[in-house]
Amino acid sequence: MDKTPIISFKNVNKVYANGTVGLKNINFEIPQGEFLVVVGLSGAGKSTLLRTINRMHEITSGEIRVEGESIKPYKGRSLRLLRRKIGMIFQNFNLVKRSSVAKNVLSGRVSYYPTWKSILGLFSTTDKQKAVQALQRVSLAEKLYARADELSGGQQQRVAIARTLMQDPKIILADEPIASLDPLTTKTVMDILKRLNQEDGITVIVNLHSVALAREYADRIVGLRAGEVVYDEPIAAVTEADLNRVYQTV
Amino acid sequence: MTTQIPRRPWLQRWHVKPIGWTLIILILLVASSRMTGVDVGMFFSNLGQFTDLLVRMSRPAWDYLPIILHPLYETIQMAILGTTIGAAFAVPFAVLAASNLVHNRWLRGIIRLILDLVRTLPDLLLAAIFVAIFGIGSTAGVVTLAIFSFGMVSKLFYEVIETIDMGPLEALESVGANKLTIIWYAVLPQIMNQFVSYFLYTLEINVRASTVLGYLGAGGIGVFLQRSLNEFNYSQTSVIILATLVVVMVIDGISNHLRRVLL
Numbered sequence: 115m116d117k118t119p120i121i122s123f124k125n126v127n128k129v130y131a132n133g134t135v136g137l138k139n140i141n142f143e144i145p146q147g148e149f150l151v152v153v154g155l156s157g158a159g160k161s162t163l164l165r166t167i168n169r170m171h172e173i174t175s176g177e178i179r180v181e182g183e184s185i186k187p188y189k190g191r192s193l194r195l196l197r198r199k200i201g202m203i204f205q206n207f208n209l210v211k212r213s214s215v216a217k218n219v220l221s222g223r224v225s226y227y228p229t230w231k232s233i234l235g236l237f238s239t240t241d242k243q244k245a246v247q248a249l250q251r252v253s254l255a256e257k258l259y260a261r262a263d264e265l266s267g268g269q270q271q272r273v274a275i276a277r278t279l280m281q282d283p284k285i286i287l288a289d290e291p292i293a294s295l296d297p298l299t300t301k302t303v304m305d306i307l308k309r310l311n312q313e314d315g316i317t318v319i320v321n322l323h324s325v326a327l328a329r330e331y332a333d334r335i336v337g338l339r340a341g342e343v344v345y346d347e348p349i350a351a352v353t354e355a356d357l358n359r360v361y362q363t364v
Numbered sequence: 365m366t367t368q369i370p371r372r373p374w375l376q377r378w379h380v381k382p383i384g385w386t387l388i389i390l391i392l393l394v395a396s397s398r399m400t401g402v403d404v405g406m407f408f409s410n411l412g413q414f415t416d417l418l419v420r421m422s423r424p425a426w427d428y429l430p431i432i433l434h435p436l437y438e439t440i441q442m443a444i445l446g447t448t449i450g451a452a453f454a455v456p457f458a459v460l461a462a463s464n465l466v467h468n469r470w471l472r473g474i475i476r477l478i479l480d481l482v483r484t485l486p487d488l489l490l491a492a493i494f495v496a497i498f499g500i501g502s503t504a505g506v507v508t509l510a511i512f513s514f515g516m517v518s519k520l521f522y523e524v525i526e527t528i529d530m531g532p533l534e535a536l537e538s539v540g541a542n543k544l545t546i547i548w549y550a551v552l553p554q555i556m557n558q559f560v561s562y563f564l565y566t567l568e569i570n571v572r573a574s575t576v577l578g579y580l581g582a583g584g585i586g587v588f589l590q591r592s593l594n595e596f597n598y599s600q601t602s603v604i605i606l607a608t609l610v611v612v613m614v615i616d617g618i619s620n621h622l623r624r625v626l627l
């Protein structure tokens with residue numbers, strides 16, 4: 115397997131416009147195919163960290179590389195191509211509620227089409243089949259024509275995962291994907307992410323609040339506190355006592 | 365033990381603010397009617413003439429109805445055309461004026477200034493100008509209604525856009541979609557039914573407005589309204605008013621129905 119990390123952070127800092135420190139001197143690498151879980155208190159900078167990888171947030175200094183290339187100079191089309199290979203899953207699912215499941219899933223494919231084709235909805239038959247397959251993978255094929263707001267939270271999150279699959283992503287970023295789900299649906303969603311990681315070799319980075327879940331699914335756990343990495347261990351070396359350090363307030 | 369309720373500050377206890385505002389508004393009302401010379405007493409003493417008019421209008425000349433059907437039809441066409449053109453132009457302007465989509469404050473400011481300007485122009489002035497340009501007829505009416513609708517609809521539209529859920533936009537951005545695709549996939553579905561309902565609302569206003577525009581020779585039923593009033597033929601006037609009422613009610617019905625279906 116490829117030895118260069120798929121993502122690397124080098125001296126990354128992020129200060130928000132209002133002076134809040136989002137990230138402080140972040141240095142670490144994520145190898146291809148890893149299932150990484152980021153934990154930390156609310157406000158520790160987990161969302162910020164995730165969003166710097168697909169440049170939804172800009173960093174103040176330092177360098178982030180994706181597949182060996184610095185992402186800083188990207189703009190316009192090259193930035194959209196970066197985002198295309200990085201899927202993102204949100205706490206609130208972020209589906210277009212009034213649109214059908216089919217349209218929501220296909221919207222994950224738009225960056226492969228010229229604008230006029232996406233707008234007219236001229237998707238190829240292959241891609242329409244791909245959408246059905248994506249829904250099959252999250253066990254929701256029968257909901258193809260349902261409206262997104264007719265689905266439960268767990269089902270909506272699975273549709274969001276199907277949308278992401280349409281991108282053919284190499285990386286999936288999931289920002290507290292299960293924060294608004296019950297324990298059973300939580301397991302369904304986490305299992306799907308784990309399967310995509312193992313079967314498709316997609317590198318997965320998940321922000322979680324629950325340490326128990328982190329220990330159950332992660333290959334490696336990174337802990338953030340006040341924008342700094344205060345913990346970074348492979349799952350074999352993780353102990354409860356160590357992890358609690360992340361949650362100390364001082 | 366009883367819980368001690370904290371005492372309200374005296375400002376709240378004596379309702380200083382609401383009483384103050386009521387007084388100020390009353391004073392302003394009296395002052396403005398003094399200054400503009402509005403005589404409220406005259407309104408009531410001349411109420412008799414008004415009832416007299418109502419009595420004369422209460423006998424609609426129904427045989428007049430077939431004559432006004434065609435101009436009424438023309439009015440509806442004018443209103444539909446004007447509203448459609450205005451609303452179509454309003455969409456891109458509304459997008460550019462929405463603070464959650466356009467972060468460039470200058471661009472947004474300029475667009476809003478243009479929209480404010482358009483809304484300030486009185487529709488009667490517009491009608492007079494376009495009758496002068498295009499001559500008497502429905503073209504002038506359509507152009508006037510288009511501009512009037514544009515001004516009104518674009519403001520309604522951008523206010524709707526500013527209330528949408530930004531989550532789907534974030535999702536589409538993360539997918540790698542460009543601005544236009546994001547608007548198409550994540551913005552339009554969220555606002556479509558409100559757009560339709562505002563469109564129909566404007567259409568309804570335009571049907572009524574076009575009766576007035578007819579006064580200036582901008583075509584439609586208004587020409588007939590003016591004629592009947594000039595001839596003091598109030599039984600014809602009432603037919604025109606009733607017919608217009610029916611049209612407005614039909615549009616209202618369609619609007620309600622669509623809102624139910626689309627929601």
Ligand SMILES: Nc1ncnc2c1ncn2[C@@H]1O[C@H](COP(=O)(O)OP(=O)(O)OP(=O)(O)O)[C@@H](O)[C@H]1O
Pocket residue numbers: 130131132134135136154155156157158159160161162163
């Ligand atoms: N747009 C912003 N402007 C200013 N400060 C911000 C902004 N977004 C986040 N912050 C601040 O940056 C810090 C990190 O926020 P972030 O959202 O990354 O935390 P988090 O670990 O994801 O928290 P949570 O678990 O609550 O989601 C917080 O102090 C937050 O207040």
Ligand SMILES: [Mg+2]
Pocket residue numbers: 160161162289290
């Ligand atoms: Mg967060």
